[in-house]
Amino acid sequence: MIKNKKLIIITILFIIMLLSLYLAIYAGYKDLGLNLLKKAFNIGNDPDSLILNLLRYPRAFKALVAGSCLALAGMFMQAVSKNPLAEPYITGISSGAGLGIVLSVLLFNSVNYSLFGFFGALISSALVIIFAGFSRFSITKLILIGLSVNIFFSSLISLIILVNPLKSYTMMLILSGGITTNEVISDKILLLMFIIGLILSGIFIPKLNYLRLDSELLESNKGRKYLYTVAVIIAAAFLTSLSVFSAGILGFIGIIAPQISRMLFGQDYRWLFVSNILLGSSLILFSDYIARTVIFPLQIPLGLVVAFIGAPVFVYFLTRKGDMFRD
Amino acid sequence: MIKIRDLYYSVENLTLFENADLEIPTGKLTIVAGPNGAGKTTMLKLISGIVKPQKGEIISEAKELFYLPQRIKYPQGITLTEYIESYFYKNNWTWFLSKQEKNKINDAISLMELSDKKDVLIDNLSSGELQKANIALGIVSDADLILLDEPTANMDLVNRIKVLEFIKKLTQKGISIVAILHDINLSVAYGDWFLGFTKNHKIISDEKEKFFTAENLKEIFGIDFKVIKDNEDIHIQVLN
Numbered sequence: 001m002i003k004n005k006k007l008i009i010i011t012i013l014f015i016i017m018l019l020s021l022y023l024a025i026y027a028g029y030k031d032l033g034l035n036l037l038k039k040a041f042n043i044g045n046d047p048d049s050l051i052l053n054l055l056r057y058p059r060a061f062k063a064l065v066a067g068s069c070l071a072l073a074g075m076f077m078q079a080v081s082k083n084p085l086a087e088p089y090i091t092g093i094s095s096g097a098g099l100g101i102v103l104s105v106l107l108f109n110s111v112n113y114s115l116f117g118f119f120g121a122l123i124s125s126a127l128v129i130i131f132a133g134f135s136r137f138s139i140t141k142l143i144l145i146g147l148s149v150n151i152f153f154s155s156l157i158s159l160i161i162l163v164n165p166l167k168s169y170t171m172m173l174i175l176s177g178g179i180t181t182n183e184v185i186s187d188k189i190l191l192l193m194f195i196i197g198l199i200l201s202g203i204f205i206p207k208l209n210y211l212r213l214d215s216e217l218l219e220s221n222k223g224r225k226y227l228y229t230v231a232v233i234i235a236a237a238f239l240t241s242l243s244v245f246s247a248g249i250l251g252f253i254g255i256i257a258p259q260i261s262r263m264l265f266g267q268d269y270r271w272l273f274v275s276n277i278l279l280g281s282s283l284i285l286f287s288d289y290i291a292r293t294v295i296f297p298l299q300i301p302l303g304l305v306v307a308f309i310g311a312p313v314f315v316y317f318l319t320r321k322g323d324m325f326r327d
Numbered sequence: 328m329i330k331i332r333d334l335y336y337s338v339e340n341l342t343l344f345e346n347a348d349l350e351i352p353t354g355k356l357t358i359v360a361g362p363n364g365a366g367k368t369t370m371l372k373l374i375s376g377i378v379k380p381q382k383g384e385i386i387s388e389a390k391e392l393f394y395l396p397q398r399i400k401y402p403q404g405i406t407l408t409e410y411i412e413s414y415f416y417k418n419n420w421t422w423f424l425s426k427q428e429k430n431k432i433n434d435a436i437s438l439m440e441l442s443d444k445k446d447v448l449i450d451n452l453s454s455g456e457l458q459k460a461n462i463a464l465g466i467v468s469d470a471d472l473i474l475l476d477e478p479t480a481n482m483d484l485v486n487r488i489k490v491l492e493f494i495k496k497l498t499q500k501g502i503s504i505v506a507i508l509h510d511i512n513l514s515v516a517y518g519d520w521f522l523g524f525t526k527n528h529k530i531i532s533d534e535k536e537k538f539f540t541a542e543n544l545k546e547i548f549g550i551d552f553k554v555i556k557d558n559e560d561i562h563i564q565v566l567n
Contacts, residue, residue: 082400202422203420205422206416206419206420206421206422207416209412209413209416210413210414210416210417212402212405212413213402213413213414213464214396214399214400214401215400216377216394216396216398216399217394217395217396217399219375219377219394220375220376220377220392220393220394220474221392221417222376222377224417262403262404263404265404266402266403266404266405266448267402267403267404267405268404268405268409270422
């Protein structure tokens with residue numbers, strides 16, 4: 001009975017994702033309409049097909065990657081820390097990415113800043129994980145070290161922005177999050193990395209169902225517990241870096257998608273895996289649609305739209321089902 | 328057999344154990360008794376390897392260990408069956424459990440007489456039922472050493488007796504069980520081997536007949552008891 005209910009909710013989430021995908025691809029200032037569905041897979045030279053192939057598809061694809069990666073990374077962090085506030089960005093990954101981006105603009109005037117963001121995220125998460133492993137690994141220590149790295153790098157970013165007034169606008173705009181085009185790494189490679197990320201996540205889903213047991217109860221099996229925890233955090237860091245590569249820095253998704261999923265499905269990570277992919281990608285796809293259409297021809301930074309849509313949706317869920325967050 | 332040799336462990340300035348030597352037999356129900364703060368939980372944590380002795384050594388032959396802490400934080404929004412399933416994902420890399428594993432879970436749940444609650448969310452179970460669910464978790468763990476920190480504290484009298492009967496049966500399969508219990512008469516009824524922790528951090532370790540004497544109990548709890556021995560039966564009363 002419970003299983004059927006969960007299936008119905010998953011189906012609804014899937015439909016919402018498809019609708020968002022439809023809006024992201026086929027709706028825009030140049031409204032392309034449903035009739036283009038037929039043409040979608042025939043590469044032609046007419047302007048409509050070109051818009052689809054060069055702009056809309058890659059953009060929708062990156063929105064999907066960013067949304068699902070962030071939601072999954074958030075779910076991973078919260079699962080191993082047993083703390084609903086743990087998310088990939090709090091733990092220093094975002095500021096590492098931000099620093100990479102700002103440096104790329106500063107030093108190279110780079111349009112390929114997403115690659116720098118990707119490596120910045122990887123480097124800072126590696127730093128945090130290594131520091132958390134000194135003497136004895138602990139997830140709480142990891143979060144606190146992440147916070148410290150975060151505040152350090154963020155201050156560095158602010159400093160760089162302040163002393164470079166000519167480039168500060170570009171930097172601020174990029175840091176607010178947005179889907180980027182990148183010529184260095186093709187969408188095919190991104191697709192490959194995304195699939196690797198999903199497989200990696202899928203492999204560790206059963207382990208999250210083990211780690212949901214009481215942490216003291218798991219303590220007598222320390223070796224396993226730490227092995228799985230570290231593996232899951234590395235997966236989260238990789239996923240977050242991928243999302244930075246696709247859509248810059250987007251906070252908040254890593255908290256709301258996993259927490260709404262948890263309110264809907266409980267702590268069965270097999271359901272949560274699917275739910276987070278659907279919810280996370282829907283939210284970014286829809287936000288990106290709003291970001292590029294609502295005050296056309298201006299584009300609102302994606303990160304701001306995510307916040308404007310995400311915060312009220314999250315508060316709505318909390319007022320309805322927030323009872324599960326007892327102190 | 329678990330052998331503890333020359334154990335020393337202190338917390339802040341308080342020495343909990345000093346030169347402690349004791350043995351815990353295999354395939355028996357060992358009951359740990361003593362006042363609050365005497366170091367009972369710490370001893371279970373030492374045996375389970377969660378905390379390391381500051382001096383001395385603990386030698387255990389156990390291959391697989393299951394430790395049930397006193398206070399447990401439960402996951403939310405999953406059913407009792409799913410809660411028990413969690414333990415199988417320790418070794419499993421598959422997303423779904425096999426038929427055999429599911430049968431094993433069902434058996435453990437019915438042994439704990441929780442079959443009618445197996446699809447109920449654990450958020451809605453009573454604390455006694457949750458404790459029984461944790462015993463079921465211990466059953467499916469396939470451990471040969473089970474450490475239980477006050478496993479029956481929230482159960483009603485009937486359930487306490489049923490669970491202790493059941494734990495006793497587990498020892499017949501060669502499983503060693505160490506449990507902290509505060510109910511002295513139930514301890515007498517079901518325990519095979521006893522560890523008494525005194526307020527002065529001395530450990531008295533003995534079999535039933537020799538353990539339950541008025542002197543030992545006075546030393547452990549600091550109050551007077553009357554111990555009545557009637558053939559095999561031992562009855563204990565608190566003296567005012």
